[in-house]
Amino acid sequence: MFGARKMTGGDCLIETLIEWGVDTIFGLPGDGINGIMEALRTRQDKIKFIQVRHEEAAAFMACGYAKFTGKLGVCLATSGPGGIHLLNGLYDAKLDGQPVLAITGMQFHDLLQTHSQQDIELDKVFQDVAVYSARVMGTTHVRAVTNLACNKALTFRGVSHITFPVDFQTGEMDFEHDTSKRNVHGHIQPVESEVRMGAPEEFLTAAAQLIKDCKRPVILAGRGALGATDELIALADKIGAPIVKALLGKAVVPDDHPLTTGGIGLLGTRPSQEAIEKCDLLILVGTSFPYIEFYPTPGDAKCIQIELDRSRIGLRYPVDVALNGDSRTILSSLIPKVLKKENRHFLESAQRGMDDWRKDMIKMATREEMPMKPQVAAWELGKRLPENAIVSCDSGTNTTWWARHIPAKRGQMHTVSGTLASMACGMPYAIAAAVAFPDRLSVAFVGDGGFTMLMSEFITCVKYQLNIKIVIVKNNSLGLIKWEQMVFLGNPEFACDLQPIDFAKFAEACGARGYTINRPEECASIYDEALSYKGPVLIEAVVDPNEPPMPAKITVAQAMHFAESLARGEPDRLNIAITASKAGLRQMI
Numbered sequence: 001m002f003g004a005r006k007m008t009g010g011d012c013l014i015e016t017l018i019e020w021g022v023d024t025i026f027g028l029p030g031d032g033i034n035g036i037m038e039a040l041r042t043r044q045d046k047i048k049f050i051q052v053r054h055e056e057a058a059a060f061m062a063c064g065y066a067k068f069t070g071k072l073g074v075c076l077a078t079s080g081p082g083g084i085h086l087l088n089g090l091y092d093a094k095l096d097g098q099p100v101l102a103i104t105g106m107q108f109h110d111l112l113q114t115h116s117q118q119d120i121e122l123d124k125v126f127q128d129v130a131v132y133s134a135r136v137m138g139t140t141h142v143r144a145v146t147n148l149a150c151n152k153a154l155t156f157r158g159v160s161h162i163t164f165p166v167d168f169q170t171g172e173m174d175f176e177h178d179t180s181k182r183n184v185h186g187h188i189q190p191v192e193s194e195v196r197m198g199a200p201e202e203f204l205t206a207a208a209q210l211i212k213d214c215k216r217p218v219i220l221a222g223r224g225a226l227g228a229t230d231e232l233i234a235l236a237d238k239i240g241a242p243i244v245k246a247l248l249g250k251a252v253v254p255d256d257h258p259l260t261t262g263g264i265g266l267l268g269t270r271p272s273q274e275a276i277e278k279c280d281l282l283i284l285v286g287t288s289f290p291y292i293e294f295y296p297t298p299g300d301a302k303c304i305q306i307e308l309d310r311s312r313i314g315l316r317y318p319v320d321v322a323l324n325g326d327s328r329t330i331l332s333s334l335i336p337k338v339l340k341k342e343n344r345h346f347l348e349s350a351q352r353g354m355d356d357w358r359k360d361m362i363k364m365a366t367r368e369e370m371p372m373k374p375q376v377a378a379w380e381l382g383k384r385l386p387e388n389a390i391v392s393c394d395s396g397t398n399t400t401w402w403a404r405h406i407p408a409k410r411g412q413m414h415t416v417s418g419t420l421a422s423m424a425c426g427m428p429y430a431i432a433a434a435v436a437f438p439d440r441l442s443v444a445f446v447g448d449g450g451f452t453m454l455m456s457e458f459i460t461c462v463k464y465q466l467n468i469k470i471v472i473v474k475n476n477s478l479g480l481i482k483w484e485q486m487v488f489l490g491n492p493e494f495a496c497d498l499q500p501i502d503f504a505k506f507a508e509a510c511g512a513r514g515y516t517i518n519r520p521e522e523c524a525s526i527y528d529e530a531l532s533y534k535g536p537v538l539i540e541a542v543v544d545p546n547e548p549p550m551p552a553k554i555t556v557a558q559a560m561h562f563a564e565s566l567a568r569g570e571p572d573r574l575n576i577a578i579t580a581s582k583a584g585l586r587q588m589i
Contacts, residue, residue, distance in 0.1 A: 001280070006172040009139040010039035013103070013164070014047065016146040022074050022437055024048045024065060025103075025114050026058040027057045030078025032105025032118065034168025050435055050464065052428075053456040055082050057090020059102065060428030060454075063109045066097040066098040068390060070155055074096065080104035080118030083125070083163070088422060090129045090159045095419035096248065099153040102126065106135070109165035120533035122163040131158035136165060136464040139173040139496075146586045157309070176337065199323040199330055207321045210338040214281035216346040217241040223248035223418070224286020224308055224327050229410070231331035233259060241342040244272040244352070245404060246289040248418040255407035260435065260456050261354045265291050267403040268550040271353035279348075284319075290419055295543070306330045320421075332514045334575050337399035364492065365405050377541035378445065379397050380523035381471055381534065384467035384531055390433040392416070394426030396481035400549035402445050422455035425472055431457060432467035432519045441531070448498060448540075449478045455506070461536035463510045470538045471531060475545035476500045483549060517541040 003181040007015070013036060017025075025047065029037050038051045052058045057079040062073030073093070077083045079137040083104035093100040104122045106112070112119060123135040131150035134145045142164075149160035199207075200358070211217060219241050221232055228496050229252060236243050236259045243253050243260040249269065253260045262269040264276060273294065274283070282296060284305040289295075295317045305324045313322045323330045363420050367377030377403035385391065387409045393402040393416040408414050413433070430444035451472050461468050507514030511531060530537045 001544055006174070008035060008039065008169065009136065009164070009171050009173065009555075010035035010037075010169040011033065011042075011143045011171060012139065012142040013146055013162075013169075014039040014043055016143050017035070017074065017101075017150070018043070018046050019242030020072065020147075020150045022047060022072055022101075024050060025074045025076050025102075026050045026052055026061040026065070026432070027085075028052050028055050028078070028082065029057060029482040030082050030105060032107070032166050033076060033081065033103075033164070034077065035166060036103065036105070036164065038170075042080045048435070050460070051077075052460055054454055055085035056424070056443050057428040057431075057454050057457045059086040059100070059374050060092060060422075060425050061089075061432040062100045062102070063089055063098050064098070064392065064415070064425075064429035064432035065095040065436055066093065066100055067096070067429070069257050069436050071099075071433070072150060073100045074103065075100065076103045077105070078118075079107055079122070080120045080168070083122045084121070085362035086519075087126075087129060088127075089425075089428070090161075090419075092337060092420045092422050092425060094129050094159050096417070099157050099159040100159050100579075101149055101153050102130070102159060104163045105162065105169075108166045108167045109137075112165070123161065126159075126161040126163075129159050131156045132162040133163075135163050136226070136363030139168055139171045142168070142173075154168045175348070180369070180421070192478050198333055203321060203323055204330075204334055205339055205582070207323060207334060208322060208339075210281060210302050210304055211239050211283075211338050215343065216274050216279045217281040219243045219283045219284060219285060220246065220276070220287055220289065221249045221252045221285045222246035222289060223252075223463055224254045224288070224306075225249055226330035228285070229253060231328055231335065231528040233257070234374060235283075235318075235338065237336055238340050240341045240347040241283065242271070242275045242347055242354075243274060244268075247399075247416060249287060250403065250416075251412055251414045253408075254410040256409075258351060262352050262357070262559035263403050264289065265294050266551045267549075268294075268552055269402050269404070270359050271350050271357050273552050274353060275346075275350045279305025284317070285331070288315050292316050303452050322430050337456055346488050361404055369518065371544035372518065372542065372549050374398070374543040374559060375405050375474070375547070376520045376523060377471070377473060377476040377517065377543060378402060378405035379519075380527055381443070381445070384527050385409070385412065385443065389415075389443055390437060392426050392429035392433060392442070392444045394444070394478075395421045396422045396447035396450055397475070397483070397547075397549045398426075398445055398447040398450070398473045399480075401473065406445060414464040423447075427454060427457050427461075430468050431460055431472070434461075434468045435464070438467065440467075442466065442469065444470045446470065446472055447479065448472055448474045448476065450501070451503075452498075452501065458507065458512070458536070458538060459510050467534055467537055468536050472538065472540045473549075474500075474503065474542050476541045477545045479545065480549065485571060487548075487550075503538055503540040507536075512536040515539045 057074040062075040066073035075386040126133040153160035261271040266270045390413045426444040426446035434442035478496040482493040504514030504516045
């Protein structure tokens, strides 16, 4: 009972979420969820509601919240179009394995499937994205459905969805008269648990034997190893293995650590790619890195996979020993069984390659010519970020500069839309981080294309006075698409130019601080001033649109496609050719 009225369906929903430890919900009000909004209004001391400007952003925020906290991320949208808007952010959560609960409104229950306004059966719409999608069938159904939705999302690290007819949200709960005869009141109770599975002894022994027999081991670590930094370093040091990092595992080991060769894939490093190509044992730790062309050729290397999700074992590469469980738990059990390798030639070769790579990256990031290079904007920012900073990146050419030129320091958190690779995720992620950790600096490193998709959410930063810094790599282009058209297909770019926006003035119009960096020598003073300000800041870094985000090792086909695109009439072919030449990519032209 709440005062003179009984608990409503909306009250029951929010009370159950609070029991599950939910303290924040991202969403946008609407008449299809007014009963839920009233339940939130009356519980503002227990649970925060963060108002967004677009439901897609709410879903991205819920995903980012889950990534940064490890807890259940929750988003809320009204019926019909509001719920549909959530889908992109929810697919981001699904593909990156994050526990998210989406709550949507629905038309009055007795008007469903009668062509009423916003009469969309969202439980059916969400069936592909969700591990659990349910329609509330009455007020006494709410607790059981909510409990199961939270449990499923956390257990399977995926998306759960509840859609809630609007009349059930405000309907009072009457267990004496409304409950079916088989539904015993009180049979549901939220129970949180933590998965810490360990591998059988014989499997650990088999893995240790493979490590003993190999000469060129490599560890490929991903997001599932983010809580096992010390254990990863201990294993790598004991067996003389370079640690290669999938993009979502960027923060698993600091980028300046001598045992890592950095990333892999199109945005990775040359030493990482060479180590993977030459290894005779691949140890996968908490990753199902999706680009199978960057793995060893099947049969060239043995493989040990440490993975919590059984369905992902053997997904990318043939596995000789599977260790199903939490990365930290498994590594802690495996390390004592492994003999220390005295031969460290393979590791030392990778380290020499990484020393050269780092020198090349610093050279690229300290160029002073104009137009300013995007690497400069990334490098100068990265140098200034504190060890507890939380860095969110968007999808585009900016992802390349983040991956290579903003080093992950120990204590920092970094993330990106890893598998969906969706544009527009960067700022919503950063908002979620700032809400979850108000005492830490939250930074979004984004491109102008991705930022403008959900740029209204900068107003959300201002509304809640978040300690957030948005750095926009401004090249007035859909840069990655432009280079994909040229290098992957050999076509001249088409429809990639963007109408310029003065983002600094936009920030000021929103009530925040805005800065513009035009020249390399301006980076230090502007970053220092912007980062020292406690509140929302937007910084646009105007960069060379013709700077190529090239892979660590350029294939013959890529070089041929690039040359073909210039020959076929690429609009800015002269400047692109000059920039590529200066960047040391003469083999491309």
